[in-house]
Amino acid sequence: xxxxxxxxxxxxxxxxxxxxxxxxxxxxxxxxxxxxxxxxxxxxxxxxxxxxxxxxxxxxxxxxxxxxxxxxxxxxxxxxxxxxxxxxxxxxxxxxxxxxxxxxxxxxxxxxxxxxxxxxxxxxxxxxxxxxxxxxxxxxxxxxxxxxxxxxxxxxxxxxxxxxxxxxxxxxxxxxxxxxxxxxxxxxxxxxxxxxxxxxxxxxxxxxxxxxxxxxxxxxxxxxxxxxxxxxxxxxxxxxxxxxxxxxxxxxxxxxxxxxxxxxxxxxxxxxxxxxxxxxxxxxxxxxxxxx
Amino acid sequence: xxxxxxxxxxxxxxxxxxxxxxxxxxxxxxxxxxxxxxxxxxxxxxxxxxxxxxxxxxxxxxxxxxxxxxxxxxxxxxxxxxxxxxxxxxxxxxxxxxxxxxxxxxxxxxxxxxxxxxxxxxxxxxxxxxxxxxxxxxxxxxxxxxxxxxxxxxxxxxxxxxxxxxxxxxxxxxxxxxxxxxxxxxxxxxxxxxxxxxxxxxxxxxxxxxxxxxxxxxxxxxxxxxxxxxxxxxxxxxxxxxxxxxxxxxxxxxxxxxxxxxxxxxxxxxxxxxxxxxxxxxxxxxxxxxxxxxxxxxxxxxxxxxxxxxxxxxxx
Numbered sequence: 001x002x003x004x005x006x007x008x009x010x011x012x013x014x015x016x017x018x019x020x021x022x023x024x025x026x027x028x029x030x031x032x033x034x035x036x037x038x039x040x041x042x043x044x045x046x047x048x049x050x051x052x053x054x055x056x057x058x059x060x061x062x063x064x065x066x067x068x069x070x071x072x073x074x075x076x077x078x079x080x081x082x083x084x085x086x087x088x089x090x091x092x093x094x095x096x097x098x099x100x101x102x103x104x105x106x107x108x109x110x111x112x113x114x115x116x117x118x119x120x121x122x123x124x125x126x127x128x129x130x131x132x133x134x135x136x137x138x139x140x141x142x143x144x145x146x147x148x149x150x151x152x153x154x155x156x157x158x159x160x161x162x163x164x165x166x167x168x169x170x171x172x173x174x175x176x177x178x179x180x181x182x183x184x185x186x187x188x189x190x191x192x193x194x195x196x197x198x199x200x201x202x203x204x205x206x207x208x209x210x211x212x213x214x215x216x217x218x219x220x221x222x223x224x225x226x227x228x229x230x231x232x233x234x235x236x237x238x239x240x241x242x243x244x245x246x247x248x249x250x251x252x253x254x255x256x257x258x259x260x261x262x263x264x265x266x267x268x269x270x271x272x273x274x275x276x277x278x279x280x281x282x283x284x285x286x287x288x289x290x291x292x
Numbered sequence: 293x294x295x296x297x298x299x300x301x302x303x304x305x306x307x308x309x310x311x312x313x314x315x316x317x318x319x320x321x322x323x324x325x326x327x328x329x330x331x332x333x334x335x336x337x338x339x340x341x342x343x344x345x346x347x348x349x350x351x352x353x354x355x356x357x358x359x360x361x362x363x364x365x366x367x368x369x370x371x372x373x374x375x376x377x378x379x380x381x382x383x384x385x386x387x388x389x390x391x392x393x394x395x396x397x398x399x400x401x402x403x404x405x406x407x408x409x410x411x412x413x414x415x416x417x418x419x420x421x422x423x424x425x426x427x428x429x430x431x432x433x434x435x436x437x438x439x440x441x442x443x444x445x446x447x448x449x450x451x452x453x454x455x456x457x458x459x460x461x462x463x464x465x466x467x468x469x470x471x472x473x474x475x476x477x478x479x480x481x482x483x484x485x486x487x488x489x490x491x492x493x494x495x496x497x498x499x500x501x502x503x504x505x506x507x508x509x510x511x512x513x514x515x516x517x518x519x520x521x522x523x524x525x526x527x528x529x530x531x532x533x534x535x536x537x538x539x540x541x542x543x544x545x546x547x548x549x550x551x552x553x554x555x556x557x558x559x560x561x562x563x564x565x566x567x568x569x570x571x572x573x574x575x576x577x578x579x580x581x582x583x584x585x586x587x588x589x590x591x592x593x594x595x596x597x598x599x600x601x602x603x604x605x606x607x608x
Contacts, residue, residue: 135544
């Protein structure tokens with residue numbers, strides 16, 4: 001963390017101080033545990049699932065939760081616990097890449113707008129306003145429907161809407177830094193805008209981007225679930241939480257467990273990421289720290 | 293003020309114009325010929341050409357774009373390929389389901405969120421505040437379509453209080469219509485209520501920390517009076533902004549919820565139109581939703597400036 005010019009900190013925080021503060025943050029702790037549970041399930045699914053998710057055993061259809069099938073089975077006799085494990089990796093992959101797209105394009109755009117100001121800034125921000133005006137669900141449905149349903153197009157559809165979010169956050173944070181003394185000092189020393197952006201601006205806004213990344217990640221999980229629910233996300237035979245809920249809807253009268261568990265998986269992931277985001281913001285934003 | 297208004301009006305018009313270009317371009321690059329898709333692979337080239345001409349697809353894209361925009365300005369939204377009726381008529385019919393749905397949801401979310409947010413802010417740091425904040429975190433994390441399925445299971449399948457889906461039409465009476473919209477409205481309102489509670493709480497907490505509140509308290513005004521008479525009024529500005537935006541997004545959010553409940557609204561119309569390649573419907577409904585967001589943003593900006601003179605001075 002670089003020191004702000006003109007402000008003298010009460011004391012320089014050591015790594016141990018930071019770690020002890022992180023451990024005390026309840027939101028961060030609970031959030032990390034929830035996300036870790038889902039992440040472990042997703043990673044484990046690459047080498048092991050209790051049952052094969054592509055195997056249909058009609059004789060075992062609609063079985064309630066038991067010691068054999070912890071979360072019961074669906075209308076094709078597939079094990080719901082195994083499907084949730086594999087679904088986790090699809091959801092996480094889609095949301096993660098979508099956030100990556102948003103950051104990779106949005107952050108350079110936002111920092112460029114902040115460095116150049118003037119007409120470049122105006123044009124970029126106007127485009128941002130336009131993309132922001134598109135209700136994300138409708139546009140994501142439109143994009144996936146135009147280019148065909150599937151995991152890749154779902155990533156693109158969700159990723160596009162992350163671009164203006166990161167551009168706006170990066171621009172706002174970068175703008176406030178450009179008027180600071182340490183940036184002026186860098187300018188006086190002859191560094192150009194691109195170098196200042198890479199060496200000083202981006203490292204200083206990285207915390208903020210990380211927090212925003214966590215929030216967008218959780219929104220990405222919800223968006224992927226929504227698209228899959230409508231049949232536009234991950235395609236069969238690979239399970240996805242959203243499509244599991246779609247299939248559960250018609251069976252809810254006979255097999256409510258089919259609807260309960262995939263939904264809980266979504267809630268746990270989104271809740272975990274939101275809590276992590278809150279915890280990280282409190283931990284990384286020195287302004288909030290002083291206020292507490 | 294006139295300068296501020298003019299600047300905002302230009303920005304509003306540019307955003308709206310850019311939105312029409314984005315929507316038109318997106319639908320221009322749809323793979324496949326709509327006429328060929330409608331007639332099937334066995335249709336003769338002559339038949340496809342005739343339909344292309346009838347649908348206006350033989351006109352160059354630029355001319356088609358201007359025809360679409362000028363048509364919209366005069367209230368002509370074109371004809372649906374699948375339903376063969378004017379799109380304006382379709383939108384009009386479907387709005388009678390989606391608009392009440394969005395309005396009831398907004399009313400529900402406001403009725404829940406304001407008292408909850410105020411209660412949390414006025415007891416900041418207490419167990420009640422922590423409990424409320426934890427519940428709102430949960431509310432934000434619950435996907436509305438999952439909540440909808442659970443509501444159907446409890447209230448329609450198990451208790452049989454309300455229908456599980458469908459819409460009888462307003463001509464069957466007000467009560468059957470409202471009953472069909474209860475569960476969808478609750479499902480749609482839940483995440484919005486959670487967000488609005490959080491916004492209300494944080495806006496109120498910020499307002500309560502201002503100097504004028506301290507002055508009012510120092511003058512001997514009670515906590516309750518300060519909260520209701522001074523803090524809440526100032527905190528309402530961000531709350532109303534979010535409410536405005538939520539309305540537009542509630543209208544768009546119907547796309548999933550109307551599919552869960554098989555409601556013949558705008559969301560289901562646009563979803564079906566997308567899957568059926570009914571471009572005039574997709575183009576105009578999406579434009580309507582986007583325009584709603586842009587118009588609300590513009591009105592909020594103007595309202596802000598009218599309420600807060602500092603803002604228009606800074607902007608001008």
